[in-house]
Amino acid sequence: MTDSEATVRRRKPEPKSKKASDPVEPEPETVESEKEPEKKPVPVEKLLEDEDSYSPYVDILRVITFLFFASCGLSYLISSGETFFWGMKNPPNYLKANWWKLQLNGPLYLTPEQLAAYDGTDPAKPIYLAINGTIYDVSSNARTYGPGGSYQYFAGVDASRSYVTGCFAEDRTPDMRGVEDMFLPLDDPAVDKHWTKAELAELRAKERADAERQVYEGLLHWVNFFKNSQKYSFVGYVKRPEGWPGTEPRRQLCEAAQSQRLKRQIPEKEAS
Structure with missing residues (x-):
């Protein structure tokens, strides 16, 4: 048997046995990537329907309502609780x-x-x-x-x-x-x-x-x-x-x- 064949057939060294005192390395956790749900494109027809159904009067009504209550509150503060509607006997x-x-x-x-x-x-x-x-x-x-x-x-x-x-x-x-x-x-x-x-x-x-x-x-x-x-x-x-x-x-x-x-x-x- 030649030297080269002896080298090839040489047994691999056995792994060393771990002692109880050796630290245990944590195994890497496998993180599963969360896949975002795919968004389906909104049809053009749906967008046009939503645009046609929008009414500005709702927003106008909201603004008027806000201004009304703000005016009442301001009147109450300025008149020292006399009125909510600016009907003060002696306005500033x-x-x-x-x-x-x-x-x-x-x-x-x-x-x-x-x-x-x-x-x-x-x-x-x-x-x-x-x-x-x-x-x-x-x-x-x-x-x-x-x-x-x-x-x-x-x-x-x-x-x-x-x-x-x-x-x-x-x-x-x-x-x-x-x-x-x-x-x-x-x-x-x-x-x-x-x-x-x-x-x-x-x-x-x-x-x-x-x-x-x-x-x-x-x-x-x-x-x-x-x-x-x-x-x-x-x-x-x-x-x-x-x-x-x-x-x-x-x-x-x-x-x-x-x-x-x-x-x-x-x-x-x-x-x-």
């Missing part, structure tokens, strides 16, 4: 057309004659009133300031004087001269003799200062009322002729205001 300024006109065009400047046209007798015009030269739109309370209303005397005019005197019909004027007299005590010789001339002069000066303060505070109350009101909006200012109010005669106190005046009180030490 940015929902008023006149307010936007004012922002775009600036404040109005009206003469007393022009202001008189906005007294509520013309339904096509808003109702304006003025106090201390400032004009406000009070159309939202037409039942009060319009014709037949309890405060109709304030419409179409600056009636600052009447806010203090309480004489609505007589004092429809902004002229405040002499209004402080309603807060001054009446002179009475039988009472005034308890002071010397110097004391009486000093007392009268103090009384006048107090009276002027009461007039100022009384008018300021109503000025702030309209200025801070959520119902009424600022419109503009009243134009007065040069030299006013000196161009007009000084007014007398109305009867109601005059009747409130009392005599000066005798000092306690003198009365005792």
